[in-house]
Amino acid sequence: MQVESPSSGNPFHAGCPTREILDRIGDRWTVLVVSSLEAGPMRFSELSRHIEGISQKMLTQTLRGLERDGLATRTVHAAVPPRVDYELTQLGRTLTGLLAALDGWARTHMADVQASRARYDEVQAAVRRSG
């Protein structure tokens, strides 16, 4: 149970900004980028290789969102060519355990969820055939 203070939100209330914050932190790409940055700063190209199949556009959007929300910083190093590093902020670090737990849940229960989906789809198909 969460104790509500005047400065805290409640996502059960329509229009509460916590709903948008849930969208950000629950997003699959956020989970993967934040987990990647847990070990230390990374460049765009490193992140792009580490998270297979993420498009440049989606990675850019995710990083910009994390930066805007104060969860990661973007640092441009004077070099030729310029090197750009992304790093979790202190606030971003408070998320890592939580997102690792989400990731762990998805890995652990993948087979259960897939089996359930197959059963559900079979039943739906049978209902449609008999209807």
Next chain:
Amino acid sequence: MQVESPSSGNPFHAGCPTREILDRIGDRWTVLVVSSLEAGPMRFSELSRHIEGISQKMLTQTLRGLERDGLATRTVHAAVPPRVDYELTQLGRTLTGLLAALDGWARTHMADVQASRARYDEVQAAVRRSG
């Protein structure tokens, strides 16, 4: 660190079903529906009132998704009018602590995230003006 077994997934791999599972469990409506059902079974209309501003269509879709993934059950009771209850499965119950932690994070850090967004948007606006 998660140890990989042949039956577990890895959301860093493109096409791994864990990515879809992350989408489901990180979805804001899933977080709110699963948290609501933690205390026990609820009817559609109760859920609809409890989660302010959720559309009937979105609630229906969320519940169907949870049912398909084996996280909740839908039970129709013979009554006039028929009563339909939604309840977490054992698998769904393994998610409640995790999603409550996401919810708690969003509530606790709402003000920090909002302040960061305001600063970011101000800087971006200044950059655009000076450009």
